Amino acid sequence: MYIASYLSSLMQMSRIVKKSPSVCTDLPLNSSDVCNKLRLMKELLKSSYGPTARLKQVHNNIGGAVVTTSTSSVLLQAISSSHPIVSLIKGSILNHVSRFSDCGLFASIFCLSLIEEAGRCDLSKNVIIRVNKHLLSLCTAHLQQEDCGCKVQLDFCSSQSLITLARSVISSKPTCVLSEPESAHISRLAVQAFLLTVPCNIPDKVRLGRTVTIPMEGHSVLESAVFPGLLLDTPENISLGNLCSPLRMVLFSASLAGDLSELGDGRIEVHQGVDTDSQIVDQLLELGKQVLKDEVKLFVCQKVIHPVLQHYLRCNGVIVIERLGISLMEPLIQLTGAQPVATLHTTVPWEAYGEVHNVSVRPFGSKTKLHLHPAGKTTICTMILCHRNETMLSELKLVCQKTEHVLRLTLREPCALLGGGCTETHLAAYVRHQSKNDVSESSPVLGCSQTEYLLAAEAFCRSLESVATSLEHDDGASLIDLTHAHHWTLPSDAAEEHLEDAAALCGCGVVQSCQNKKWSYLNTEYAEFSPEPLLTASPLQPTVLDSFTAKVNALEVAVETANLVLDVRYVIQDVN
Structure with a gap:
């Protein structure tokens, strides 16, 4: 009684307190608190950029x-901030990453x-907003040109550029902790x-296949492999025997456990004295007799199969796989051509059957996998991904999925x-040169003076260069050569008089150092x-290559998001 009275008084008080x-907040970017948050976010992401990045927990x-x-x-996703500006930048970059899987850090740092x-x-x-838009269009137009100096055509007749x-x-991604041979091996896979x-x-409508990744902890990375077809968990008491190729198979999406709850929605009437369990088992056995009559050798169910039906099928030489899971349904459908059967109360139509060429058992350490070999040319494959511990393996699996997406973008x-x-x-060098040459034409169109245009263009170029300098994490210096405008890294212990010896190749590996080459430090005047x-x-x-599609979109997202933030005049926050 006292508790109820106390709760009632609290509810009354909550009604009394005004909202x-x-x-x-006017001009949020003038706030030192907001600027400090953005600066901290930038430093966090900069230190995570590149192959020598510092890891975060x-x-x-x-x-x-x-x-x-x-x-x-x-x-x-781990960054949480109550300020809308931070949330805006975070949401914009995450949307880009969800669509392109790459260049998220580039877009964040540049923005x-x-x-x-x-x-x-x-x-x-x-x-600044108008100049940024103009320079963005200048960059994208330059990158779309065939003779662009930083663009490389991929030759699909050779796998080297793809690798x-x-x-x-x-x-x-340094969290993967891969040696040079391991990195090369995973790249080839x-x-x-x-x-x-x-x-x-290639038909009229192209449909790409799927790569199913199976992580294996505790094994060497060099044991990772790719197999055409699908590898599944090996069922208990499997006996392959003498199987003739190809093997007919059936796939059920409905549960075959025999539970009444699995029969669907609606009203179920049970007559007095009727044994429902035996009737359901009889129905399952009738299903088993039909698939045996149709010479099915592989019986797969997304969910659970009743033990009686399992025993009956296995005694008649059928390979039974249950609890396949929804994630493997689509790859199995593409591999076999089977149509999933959603009920056990009708006969299985002949067109619902699929086929595989053969099945075999593959050992991987203490585990074994059942390998379903495709009956013809297939676009389904399985990657067995190995690493020494769980942390490295989970990061490697994530990176391999992103790599697959990046490679698919090359088809576009x-x-x-x-x-x-x-x-x-x-x-940065191209934009500087172009902006100096067209300042008299562009500044009137953009509604600014020539000085304002050049200052805004310089800010844009310095932002691009800051992304390149973010690749260095060991107190080295970042330089640009004044011929091809490529990026170079000078180790912290290198002598400035012998730059050509300290930096043999540029960042992408295309330009060699030589004695008559001239350099300048990035973010300095030249x-x-x-x-x-x-x-x-x-x-x-x-x-070193970057995804063209992902990077061009990241460039656009970074500039558009930065312009959006710069255009914010007021921030209205509900503090209740």
Whole structure:
């Protein structure tokens, strides 16, 4: 009684307390608190960028698993902030990553750098926004040109460029802890799996296949392998015997456990004295007799199969697989051509059957897998992914999935961009040169003075260069050569007089150092120049590549998000 009275008084008090008015903040980017949050976010993401990045451990305040990563999708989801500006940037980048799987850190660092540089230069935000839009269109138009100096055409007649692209994605995640041979091995497997999912005969409507990844903890990375077809958990008491190829199979999406709850919605009437269990078992056995009559050798169910039906089928030489799970249903349908049967109360139609060429058992350490070999050319394959511990394995699985997505993007745009910061420095040099040349034409169109246009363009170029400098985490210096505008890294212990010896190759590996080459430190003043094109007969091939489609979109997302943040005049927050 006292408790009820106390709760009633609390409810009355809650009605009495007035709702606090919303808080309206004018010019949020003028707030030191907001700027500090954005600066901290930028430093966090910068230190996670590139193959030598510093790892982050993500955990909550109530315990649970600790995640070690440097991946943008994981880091951004872990960042929690009540301020709408931070949430806006985070949501925009995560949306890009969900669509393209790559260049999330590039987009984040570039976006935050644009906002930071805009605060440093004494210009109207409207002017900066208009110039940013103009320079973005300048960059994208340059990148779309066939003779773009930082663009590489991918040759699908050779897998080497695809392997380089895959290796660039994989080696950029240090949490995977891969040696050079291991990184090369996983890169080749990723490309092999990707090519297996591309159909050989192109119909009117192209449908790509699937790669099913099975993680194996405690094994060497070099034991990882790719197999055409599908590998499933080996059922108990399996006996392959003498099976003739091909094998007919049936796939059930409905439960065959015999529970009344699995019969569907509606009213069930049971007559007095009727044994429902025996009737359901009889129905299941009738189903078993039909599939035996139709010469089915592989019986698969997404859910549970009644033990009596299992025993009956196995005694008649049928391989029975239960609890397949919904995630493997679609790959199995594509592999076998089977149509899932959703009920046990009708006969299985003949067109619902699928087939596999053969089945075999493959051992992997202490585990065994049942390998379903495709009856013809297939676009379904299985990747067995091995690593030494759970943390490295979970990160490697995530990276391999992203790599598959990046490789698929090459089917849309069969080209890539130079990696290692070279695209960023090339674009910065190109934009500087173009903005100096067209300042008299562009500034009136954009409604600003020539000085304002050049200051805004310089802020844009410095933001691009800051992304390239973010690749260095060991106190080294970042440079740009004044010929091709590629990015170079100078170790912290290197002598400035012998730059050509300290930096043998640029970041992407295409340009070699030489004695007459001139450099300048990034984010310092140097004379603008037009980057010279590389010789087409150059013997060096890029060692680091970035996804063209993902990076161009990331460039657009970064500029558009930065402009959106710069355009925010008021922030209205409900504090109740």
